[in-house]
Amino acid sequence: MALAQPVGLAVLGAGIGVAAIAGALHPTLQPLVVFVVAFPILWIGLATTLTYTTARALRMVNVDVPSRIRALSTFRLAFSLTLDNHPFPAIGVLTNVRLAADDVTIDEGPSAEIAILEVGRGATSEWEITAKERGLLLLGPFRAAIELPGSAIRVTAIFERKFGVTVLPAVYHLQPFVDTLLAGRHLATGRFQKVPSAIEEYIGAREYRPGDSPKLIHRVLSLRSSDPNQVYVREFEDPSREDLSIVLDTAEPIDGDVNLHAYRLEKAICFVSALCRIFATRRLTIRFVCQRSKRDMVALRVRPLDIDLDRLDMELARVALIDHHAPVKRILLDEVRRQGAAVIFVSLSSRERIENERLPIVTLTPDHVPVFTREVVA
Numbered sequence: 001m002a003l004a005q006p007v008g009l010a011v012l013g014a015g016i017g018v019a020a021i022a023g024a025l026h027p028t029l030q031p032l033v034v035f036v037v038a039f040p041i042l043w044i045g046l047a048t049t050l051t052y053t054t055a056r057a058l059r060m061v062n063v064d065v066p067s068r069i070r071a072l073s074t075f076r077l078a079f080s081l082t083l084d085n086h087p088f089p090a091i092g093v094l095t096n097v098r099l100a101a102d103d104v105t106i107d108e109g110p111s112a113e114i115a116i117l118e119v120g121r122g123a124t125s126e127w128e129i130t131a132k133e134r135g136l137l138l139l140g141p142f143r144a145a146i147e148l149p150g151s152a153i154r155v156t157a158i159f160e161r162k163f164g165v166t167v168l169p170a171v172y173h174l175q176p177f178v179d180t181l182l183a184g185r186h187l188a189t190g191r192f193q194k195v196p197s198a199i200e201e202y203i204g205a206r207e208y209r210p211g212d213s214p215k216l217i218h219r220v221l222s223l224r225s226s227d228p229n230q231v232y233v234r235e236f237e238d239p240s241r242e243d244l245s246i247v248l249d250t251a252e253p254i255d256g257d258v259n260l261h262a263y264r265l266e267k268a269i270c271f272v273s274a275l276c277r278i279f280a281t282r283r284l285t286i287r288f289v290c291q292r293s294k295r296d297m298v299a300l301r302v303r304p305l306d307i308d309l310d311r312l313d314m315e316l317a318r319v320a321l322i323d324h325h326a327p328v329k330r331i332l333l334d335e336v337r338r339q340g341a342a343v344i345f346v347s348l349s350s351r352e353r354i355e356n357e358r359l360p361i362v363t364l365t366p367d368h369v370p371v372f373t374r375e376v377v378a
Contacts, residue, residue: 040150047150050088055146055155057086058093061122063142068166068314071134071270072376075165079142080124083117090117094145095125100138134266134317137165168313169266171377172274178372179282181362182244182342205232244279245335245343248272248290251328252321253348262321264348264366269316270376271369272346276312280304288312289335290319291327332359 064078079097083090093114099106112125131137140162147154205218208231216233225232248268253261276286286302298315302308335343336359343361347353352363364372 043150044152047148048152051146051148051151051153052155054083054086054088054090054148055144055157057084058082058090058117058144058146058157059084060142060159060161063139063161063163065139065163065165068168068317069131070168070377071131071170073170074128074130077127077129077139078124079112079126080122081114081117081144082122083119086119089119090146091115091148092146093117093123095143097127097139097142099129101133101135131165131167134167134169134269136317137167139163139165166314166317168317169270169273172270172373173375173377174271174274174278175372175374178275178278181344181364181372204235206235207231208233243284243286243341245287245289245338245341246272246275247328247331247335247343247345248288248319249328249345249347249349250291250319250322251348252323258321261348265319265321267366267369268346268348269319271364271373273313273316274373275344275346276302277309280309287335287338287341288315289331291322291331292319293322294327297327297331329355332356332361336360 059082060080061082062078062080064076064080066075069075077097079095081093081095094111095114096111097109099109110127112127114123114125117123140160142159142161143156144159145154145156205221208217212233216235218232218234221232222230250265252258272288276288279286280302281304283304285304288298288300288302290298292298298319300308300312300315302312332343332345335341343359345356345361345363346369347356347363347365350365350367352365356363
């Protein structure tokens with residue numbers, strides 16, 4: 001893309017006109033006039049040609065960008081260029097990148113300058129970008145503009161490649177008394193099956209605890225332990241059993257401020273992510289449920305495994321408000337009927353709904369989220 005510089009061309013034209021008039025009035029000055037006219041024209045022609053050919057010779061060789069990050073965190077974006085088959089180096093290359101979410105432009109991006117790009121060697125522009133919103137952040141296209149001193153045009157090389165970065169929910173640290181949400185329930189610190197049944201699945205090994213069956217001792221891992229008194233046992237669990245259901249409200253308000261509900265949803269999503277993580281460390285198996293659309297329900301089984309927690313965060317990154325309320329009521333009824341597990345409902349309404357008061361569930365309103373939140377990690 002070439003952009004002309006009309007102001008510079010106008011000044012040049014005016015200068016040539018003044019020199020021509022002076023040469024016509026004073027014939028002795030004609031050699032000087034020829035020099036004054038010819039030199040800038042040659043200079044501009046050379047600078048313009050080099051600007052254009054240099055921009056055409058630019059190649060994008062690498063983009064260093066993470067695949068996913070946390071909201072409110074800052075990440076490094078690096079954009080590398082090289083100059084291919086050109087006799088002169090590129091000077092003053094101005095680079096930038098377009099930032100977008102859901103094809104809506106957020107920012108045309110900050111500019112970074114490469115002072116000199118030598119032939120056959122690469123150079124890198126770097127940016128520190130803060131992700132403010134959860135979701136998919138699109139990076140691209142990338143641009144590199146060149147305008148040598150005296151050039152009549154500015155040439156911008158556009159690299160159309162785009163890169164997606166999944167922005168996960170921000171990290172919330174919760175208060176220690178969040179365990180009170182399960183008051184009256186048996187807060188398990190691990191399962192103590194004496195002998196694994198046929199339907200149970202192996203999930204890992206842990207340190208021996210009093211009451212564990214000797215048949216579950218992991219002999220190989222125990223022998224490899226640096227402490228001769230340390231014994232490890234294999235751990236199994238029933239894949240059909242959950243200890244806790246966490247239901248996230250995603251319904252838009254029937255009346256009220258949609259923007260306020262969207263803000264509440266962002267806080268609720270971060271809170272749910274932290275809540276699942278902290279209960280997973282208590283060796284609880286969690287069933288996370290939310291409505292993604294009128295007919296699309298998300299139901300994830302979250303165990304104390306990194307792969308399950310990562311899958312949960314990836315799903316939470318895509319959650320949005322829906323304009324239907326009926327599924328939330330049905331979800332709560334279904335979860336209450338499931339094997340007697342505890343149910344926590346994270347609501348977006350400022351008050352608990354009357355129909356929910358009759359259910360044996362714990363309802364958390366937006367006012368409860370800051371009470372249980374100790375710190376937001378940026």
